[in-house]
Amino acid sequence: MYKRIKDLREDCDLKQCDIAKVINTTQQQYSKIENGKSEPTAEKLVKLAQFYKVSVDYILGLSDKK
DSSP: OHHHHHHHHHHTTOOHHHHHHHTTSOHHHHHHHHTTSSOOOHHHHHHHHHHHTOOHHHHHTSOSOO
C-alpha cells in the first residue's frame, strides 16, 4: 500500500505537502504514511482514492485495476 501511495504521488509530480493538504494532515504525518510508519485512516484512504481517481482496493494492493 505504501509504495502505491508514493508512486501515485510521484506519477503526478506532486510533493508530500501537496497531498498532505488534500487529506487534511501535515507533511510530517503524510511522510509517515508513505514510509509505512503510520496507518492512514479510512477517511484519508477515501480522499486519496478520490483525488487520484483510483479505487481504495487499488491503493490497498487488493486489485491491480485502478
